[in-house]
Amino acid sequence: MLKSGGHIDRSTQVITVKGVSKSFGELHVLRGVDLHLFRGENLVVLGRSGTGKSVLIKLISGLLKPDTGTIEVLGEHVDELDEKALQQLRLKIGFSFQNSALYDSMTVRQNLEFPLVRNKRHLTRAEINHEVEDVADAVGLLHTINQMPSELSGGQRKRIGIARTLILRPEIMLYDEPTAGLDPITCIEINGLINEVQEKYKTSSIIITHDLACAKSVGDRIVMLLEGRFERQGSFDQIFDTEDERVKPFHDYNFIT
Numbered sequence: 096m097l098k099s100g101g102h103i104d105r106s107t108q109v110i111t112v113k114g115v116s117k118s119f120g121e122l123h124v125l126r127g128v129d130l131h132l133f134r135g136e137n138l139v140v141l142g143r144s145g146t147g148k149s150v151l152i153k154l155i156s157g158l159l160k161p162d163t164g165t166i167e168v169l170g171e172h173v174d175e176l177d178e179k180a181l182q183q184l185r186l187k188i189g190f191s192f193q194n195s196a197l198y199d200s201m202t203v204r205q206n207l208e209f210p211l212v213r214n215k216r217h218l219t220r221a222e223i224n225h226e227v228e229d230v231a232d233a234v235g236l237l238h239t240i241n242q243m244p245s246e247l248s249g250g251q252r253k254r255i256g257i258a259r260t261l262i263l264r265p266e267i268m269l270y271d272e273p274t275a276g277l278d279p280i281t282c283i284e285i286n287g288l289i290n291e292v293q294e295k296y297k298t299s300s301i302i303i304t305h306d307l308a309c310a311k312s313v314g315d316r317i318v319m320l321l322e323g324r325f326e327r328q329g330s331f332d333q334i335f336d337t338e339d340e341r342v343k344p345f346h347d348y349n350f351i352t
């Protein structure tokens with residue numbers, strides 16, 4: 096299904112990265128990158144392994160500081176915030192990371208309510224139950240709520256991980272390799288879920304991936320990180336309509352038609 100893009104507010108940028116460089120010793124990972132995310136948009140960041148996609152996410156969430164440049168998230172200059180202000184800002188950002196595992200000793204319900212109990216202490220038990228059931232339903236797994244994570248499939252665990260992130264109603268979602276390690280059918284389901292989340296929760300998202308099927312399915316716009324810079328941006332077809340020898344093998348390798 097083609098995305099309409101009708102939900103995107105192009106007059107508001109929820110993330111603005113300007114002239115950001117980041118090196119580790121002699122390794123120049125990002126070399127003056129500019130990037131923006133519009134409100135309501137799904138932006139895919141494509142790049143080969145080791146090109147700096149995770150570094151970019153860490154810079155946006157204030158876990159790393161840039162060597163040069165500025166990063167604005169929801170109107171705040173991330174690189175100027177102290178730890179307390181950063182923590183407040185991070186509550187508005189949902190992180191779906193590859194290693195954001197569920198707690199094995201807790202039920203699905205307990206996993207989902209954990210962020211609420213920790214961050215929204217004024218909520219009543221009834222309100223917590225309502226929120227938990229709402230997000231479990233949104234990811235299509237209300238029926239698993241009393242199960243243990245070990246009883247779920249890999250795709251179901253991923254969905255519950257996303258639901259746990261959604262429970263704090265983040266304005267921004269950052270997905271790091273959402274389809275990594277999943278079979279093709281489950282990948283399609285997760286891509287569908289990312290689009291449903293965008294619509295239902297009005298999130299603005301950055302999706303980091305090297306899965307082109309994922310990029311094609313979820314991306315309203317795609318940027319490609321090449322040699323420390325965003326060399327290409329546009330729709331999926333625009334990105335790959337090139338004779339650039341650094342881009343073509345990427346496409347061929349993924350066998351996307």
Ligand SMILES: Nc1ncnc2c1ncn2[C@@H]1O[C@H](COP(=O)(O)OP(=O)(O)OP(=O)(O)O)[C@@H](O)[C@H]1O
Nearest residue numbers: 119122124142143144145146147148149150151305
């Ligand atoms: N804290 C750090 N200290 C030193 N080097 C780092 C640090 N963080 C990242 N790097 C290096 O920066 C480069 C980019 O890393 P990054 O994790 O962003 O890659 P990536 O594009 O996310 O790759 P992958 O798709 O494999 O996860 C790598 O060479 C990595 O070793």
